[in-house]
Amino acid sequence: MRAIQFNQYGGPEVLEWAEAPEPHATANTVRISVRAASLNAIDWKIRRGLMRGQGPDTFPAFLGFDAAGVVNEVGQGVTGFEVGDEVFGLGHPTHAEYAVLKSFVNKPAEVSWSEAAAAGVAGETSVRALNLLGVTRGTTVVIDGAAGGVGAVAVQVAVARGATVIATASERNHEYLASLGATPVQYGDGVTDRIRQVAPGGVDAVLDVVGKTPMEELVSLVADPQQVVSIANFSAPEHGARVTGGGGDATAALREIADLLADGRLKIEVASYPMQEATEAHRLLEQGHVRGKLVLIP
Ligand SMILES: NC(=O)c1ccc[n+]([C@@H]2O[C@H](COP(=O)([O-])OP(=O)(O)OC[C@H]3O[C@@H](n4cnc5c(N)ncnc54)[C@H](OP(=O)(O)O)[C@@H]3O)[C@@H](O)[C@H]2O)c1
Structure with a gap:
């Protein structure tokens, strides 16, 4: 082999x-x-x-x-x-x-080999992090670093759960994020101000995917710093936020992902x-x- x-x-x-x-x-x-x-x-x-x-x-x-x-x-x-x-x-x-x-x-029979392979780590990680944040119908969640492997899946899982999703990417990916059902925001300097502008009712949860926005800025968006979960910034706990690197029921997460792939809500x-x-x-x-x-x- x-x-x-x-x-x-x-x-x-x-x-x-x-x-x-x-x-x-x-x-x-x-x-x-x-x-x-x-x-x-x-x-x-x-x-x-x-x-x-x-x-x-x-x-x-x-x-x-x-x-x-x-x-x-x-x-x-x-x-x-x-x-x-x-x-x-x-x-x-x-x-x-x-x-x-x-x-x-x-x-699922209708899903290509490539898409199914791509759904593994990205899918399990997305579900694990969104579960920690309690993202469900009615949650307003920020997904920071939303156009890549994990981010684009997390956006779609959150949208499928009925959440309102604010998602960061560079300008060239904004149309893409909007097509997934999110409100796109440019990352970088001033990102939290731009997020507040599109979320006048406040933010319930933040999923930090790429780990590049300073943690203190992300924490300032939510009432409880624990409502920030990072998969990439291991200094998050110093700011009261959480990090996840594993745990959770991987098979259950993959089942949720397979169902979304099968009915076309996840692409x-x-x-x-x-x-x-x-x-x-x-x-x-x-x-x-x-x-x-x-x-x-x-
Ligand atoms: N803890 C865990 O369980 C776990 C599991 C899986 C992955 N991870 C980690 O999570 C991170 C992300 O993984 P991934 O597979 O999603 O990576 P990826 O696919 O390589 O991420 C690429 C995306 O990052 C975006 N990006 C780049 N700079 C950014 C910034 N400053 N702010 C916001 N977005 C930015 C890019 O958007 P633009 O093109 O628009 O710039 C691009 O779409 C990695 O560090 C990975 O090791 C952790």
Whole structure:
């Protein structure tokens, strides 16, 4: 089997699509033949060596945290899935021809492999963070950094729940965010004033996706700093805000995402690259301005 791998930390050029040991399903997991796997920010951070201590510290190192594909091994204890089922979900490593998924759900038939792969980490993270914030019908939520992988999914999940969504991006993505049902706002200096202008009734919750707006500014938008949850700024607790990096019921989150994909309320803009072109996809993602998701195809 081939897998994306690297033998030293560095730029995208360290990546290789080369032979690797085949993984096998263990208890409560399935192995899939990967049809598509998405690229997440953590992949380039691991490749750069920024996740040492939390990520792999031996070589070759492998990447990928979500994928969609066809089940070809079913681990002990798994019920309701069999060889041949089309699924998507979370596991590691997934940038490979075969991957083991730990959390997975059926892929809706009408959803493409690329879109399903893109929905894994972005979907689970969005649902986890919005649940922490209690986002539901009637909530006014700010999503800061809304045009990328996690942000664009979080906007659509919040809209589907009946929330009023204010979403930040650069000007070129405003039409896109409006098409997803959000009120777009330019990020950067003065962002909180611009948010207040479009939310005269106040803001109930803030999801900080990209971690670039100063935390004290985000906290100033809500009555209780705990109503700011960040997935990218680990200094948030110093300001009374919360950080999430995991936990929650991943399978339940993926089910919510699968339902939204199936009925068309969640659409993910994807650009696909063959695994052999992972270097180019990494280069683009690392620049930090991708709209939607990048996906790799074996
Ligand atoms: N804690 C967790 O569980 C968890 C899970 C998943 C991801 N993450 C982290 O969350 C972060 C976002 O992930 P992602 O997949 O959404 O990344 P991404 O797809 O690379 O994000 C790209 C987006 O960021 C926007 N952006 C760039 N600078 C911005 C700024 N100053 N203010 C607001 N938006 C800005 C860009 O919009 P423009 O093009 O309009 O500039 C672009 O659409 C990463 O740091 C990732 O590691 C954490």
